[in-house]
Amino acid sequence: xxxxxxxxxAIISSTFRMCSPILLCSLAAAVCSKANVxxxxxxxxMMISAxxxxxxxxxxxxxxxxxxxxxxxxSMAVSALLAYFIIKLKASPVVVGMAIxxxxxxxxxxxxxxxxKTKGLFQRPSLVGLTKxxxxxxxxxxxxxxxxxxxxxxxxxxWVLAIAVYIFxxxxxxxxxxxxxxxxxxxxxxLGTPVEKYQFITMTLSGxxxxxxxxxxxxxxxxLFIQNITSGKGYIAMTANNLGRSHPIGVALASLFxxxxxxxxxFLQQTSLKGQITGAIPxxxxxxxxxxxxxxxxxxxxxxIHEAMKKTVxxxxxxx
Amino acid sequence: xxxxxxxxxxxLKPLLYPLIAIVVGLFAGGIIMAITGHDPIKGIFGLVxxxxxxxxxxxxxxxxxxxxxxxxxxxxxxxGSGYSSMGAQGQMIIGAITAAIVAPLINAPGWVVVIVTLxxxxxxxxxxxxxxxxxxxxxxxxxxxxxxxxxxxxxxFASYLTNxxxxxxxxxxxxxxxxxxxxxxxLPRILSRYTTHYGFIIALVCVALVYxxxxxxxxxxxxxxxxxxxxxxxxxxxxxxxxxxxxLLLSGAIAGLGGACEVLGTKFRYVDKMITSPxxxxxxxxxxxxxxxxILGCLFSAIFLAGITVGGSVVELSMNxxxxxxxxxxxxxxMLATARFVINWKKKQNGKAGExx
Numbered sequence: 267x268x269x270x271x272x273x274x275x276a277i278i279s280s281t282f283r284m285c286s287p288i289l290l291c292s293l294a295a296a297v298c299s300k301a302n303v304x305x306x307x308x309x310x311x312m313m314i315s316a317x318x319x320x321x322x323x324x325x326x327x328x329x330x331x332x333x334x335x336x337x338x339x340x341s342m343a344v345s346a347l348l349a350y351f352i353i354k355l356k357a358s359p360v361v362v363g364m365a366i367x368x369x370x371x372x373x374x375x376x377x378x379x380x381x382x383k384t385k386g387l388f389q390r391p392s393l394v395g396l397t398k399x400x401x402x403x404x405x406x407x408x409x410x411x412x413x414x415x416x417x418x419x420x421x422x423x424x425w426v427l428a429i430a431v432y433i434f435x436x437x438x439x440x441x442x443x444x445x446x447x448x449x450x451x452x453x454x455x456x457l458g459t460p461v462e463k464y465q466f467i468t469m470t471l472s473g474x475x476x477x478x479x480x481x482x483x484x485x486x487x488x489x490l491f492i493q494n495i496t497s498g499k500g501y502i503a504m505t506a507n508n509l510g511r512s513h514p515i516g517v518a519l520a521s522l523f524x525x526x527x528x529x530x531x532x533f534l535q536q537t538s539l540k541g542q543i544t545g546a547i548p549x550x551x552x553x554x555x556x557x558x559x560x561x562x563x564x565x566x567x568x569x570x571i572h573e574a575m576k577k578t579v580x581x582x583x584x585x586x
Numbered sequence: 587x588x589x590x591x592x593x594x595x596x597x598l599k600p601l602l603y604p605l606i607a608i609v610v611g612l613f614a615g616g617i618i619m620a621i622t623g624h625d626p627i628k629g630i631f632g633l634v635x636x637x638x639x640x641x642x643x644x645x646x647x648x649x650x651x652x653x654x655x656x657x658x659x660x661x662x663x664x665x666g667s668g669y670s671s672m673g674a675q676g677q678m679i680i681g682a683i684t685a686a687i688v689a690p691l692i693n694a695p696g697w698v699v700v701i702v703t704l705x706x707x708x709x710x711x712x713x714x715x716x717x718x719x720x721x722x723x724x725x726x727x728x729x730x731x732x733x734x735x736x737x738x739x740x741x742x743f744a745s746y747l748t749n750x751x752x753x754x755x756x757x758x759x760x761x762x763x764x765x766x767x768x769x770x771x772x773l774p775r776i777l778s779r780y781t782t783h784y785g786f787i788i789a790l791v792c793v794a795l796v797y798x799x800x801x802x803x804x805x806x807x808x809x810x811x812x813x814x815x816x817x818x819x820x821x822x823x824x825x826x827x828x829x830x831x832x833x834l835l836l837s838g839a840i841a842g843l844g845g846a847c848e849v850l851g852t853k854f855r856y857v858d859k860m861i862t863s864p865x866x867x868x869x870x871x872x873x874x875x876x877x878x879x880x881i882l883g884c885l886f887s888a889i890f891l892a893g894i895t896v897g898g899s900v901v902e903l904s905m906n907x908x909x910x911x912x913x914x915x916x917x918x919x920x921m922l923a924t925a926r927f928v929i930n931w932k933k934k935q936n937g938k939a940g941e942x943x
Contacts, residue, residue: 361921365918370917375910
């Protein structure tokens with residue numbers, strides 16, 4: 267194998283491309299878990315939005331803006347439905363979430379046959395993908411431009427959104443209230459926060475993030491729709507959210523890790539390693555990452571307990 | 587007399603909710619058919635007719651239903667005890683590939699081969715389930731996500747084994763990714779004309795066993811208590827961790843057995859994606875959810891779901907309605923499965939309010 271600069275920059279650009287859908291979804295998961303709603307339907311939201319992006323793209327003759335809009339709206343609609351079931355009907359979030367994930371897989375295949383008379387793969391030359399952008403500074407060095415090869419503006423937007431979500435959650439009043447729900451729902455309610463309303467809004471807005479992620483899947487590096495296009499990315503995003511402890515910056519780093527795993531996995535396919543082994547890499551990485559994260563959480567907890575005990579001992583000594 | 591009627595209605599009550607969910611699910615399917623320009627009444631009738639209304643279709647429904655019953659039992663055990671495991675799929679894959687590897691290795695009379703193979707598959711499924719349970723319990727990770735990840739890993743692992751280690755060298759179709767055909771030690775058909783094999787009988791025995799375990803043993807009582815309220819159960823002296831491992835071990839063993847029956851009964855070999863693509867595990871989980879983890883309810887729900895799936899492929903051929911309509915109906919049924927808890931919950935709330943007043 268030849269580890270040239272081209273090779274490394276290709277891995278970096280593919281890492282960014284693989285990372286952004288996971289990043290967007292895990293941000294959605296983070297926002298929801300901050301508002302004390304367990305959202306596992308990112309997979310379904312992503313699939314529906316990826317599908318409707320392609321449908322609108324095809325029937326409008328390649329209007330990218332309308333496709334992105336369709337993706338966002340469809341994902342928001344699914345999220346709102348989920349929110350209605352979880353918050354208003356008090357249904358089990360796990361069951362409804364899983365139901366949405368599998369229904370969307372069936373529904374997209376069904377509609378794919380209705381619209382395009384095909385199952386499995388839909389690709390047409392008339393479909394237009396998201397515009398690919400290279401940042402202005404990349405043109406100064408040819409090596410850098412390779413690193414940003416094939417990135418669309420939504421890929422960049424995902425990182426901007428990570429910062430935006432951070433500012434929203436930690437620097438605005440609304441974000442503060444949403445976090446208060448997550449810390450103690452009943453306390454927030456007793457202070458007069460309309461908990462259900464905020465949860466509903468948060469979930470519906472998280473649909474925007476999943477919608478953008480869906481766009482990236484079907485109109486990002488390739489412009490097509492295949493059955494089960496999400497292939498578990500929504501669940502990986504859940505782990506990324508867990509790993510990053512629902513903090514936008516932590517979540518971004520965790521998504522970057524999963525992006526690296528996926529891109530390395532797909533690059534190792536070109537080597538003598540078998541596709542079945544490289545394909546399993548992201549999923550094995552997810553399992554390992556949850557293990558590592560839990561060990562770290564435990565260490566932090568133990569350290570905190572240790573420090574607290576030390577402090578009380580000191581205080582007692584001072585008092586005596 | 588009045589008591590008898592009350593008893594009867596009480597025993598029929600578990601069937602009521604699934605029936606409502608089924609009716610609404612079919613109705614939703616009909617709406618989608620109507621929107622996409624198909625005749626909904628003909629379509630829905632076709633689904634049910636295609637699955638149940640002739641000996642041949644009933645036999646294929648039972649054949650297809652066999653793995654679904656195993657998956658439903660596995661899910662009902664785990665979910666009913668409060669552990670949302672999605673791992674049935676991975677465990678079935680591991681059971682199936684184990685069966686496909688073990689069966690050709692044994693040189694013995696057919697029935698010995700069958701028993702050894704089934705036991706091996708059960709052990710493999712149980713072990714795989716224990717692995718995911720251990721990771722989830724020891725490292726405090728979502729069981730749901732961990733089991734899903736284990737499913738993907740199992741699929742790739744089995745695919746690797748079939749592709750590179752146990753690929754059938756005598757296959758006529760060189761593109762087919764499958765293991766060697768099992769000649770000795772298959773599960774025979776019950777009636778030679780129909781595809782339903784003895785795996786279905788094994789499934790029925792499993793239903794009876796699990797019903798007995800859940801409803802008549804102290805272990806079953808413990809699992810049900812943990813499912814109702816985990817912290818209360820622990821307070822009452824139930825060892826939560828031990829119960830969890832046992833439940834998930836059992837549920838994995840059942841799933842593994844299901845995978846093995848599918849290999850020994852219908853395909854006689856492991857074919858790549860043979861468990862994943864028909865979606866047995868999801869149908870099983872839907873069946874267990876819509877019956878509220880009631881074991882007998884699982885049996886009927888599983889057969890019903892298998893029936894509309896068989897009907898789905900009939901309808902696809904005859905009316906050009908994509909067979910995924912059954913996946914949509916299943917999804918709607920699942921979403922409504924928890925809406926039932928809504929009714930219960932609201933009742934409880936009203937009751938509480940009444941007490942306070």
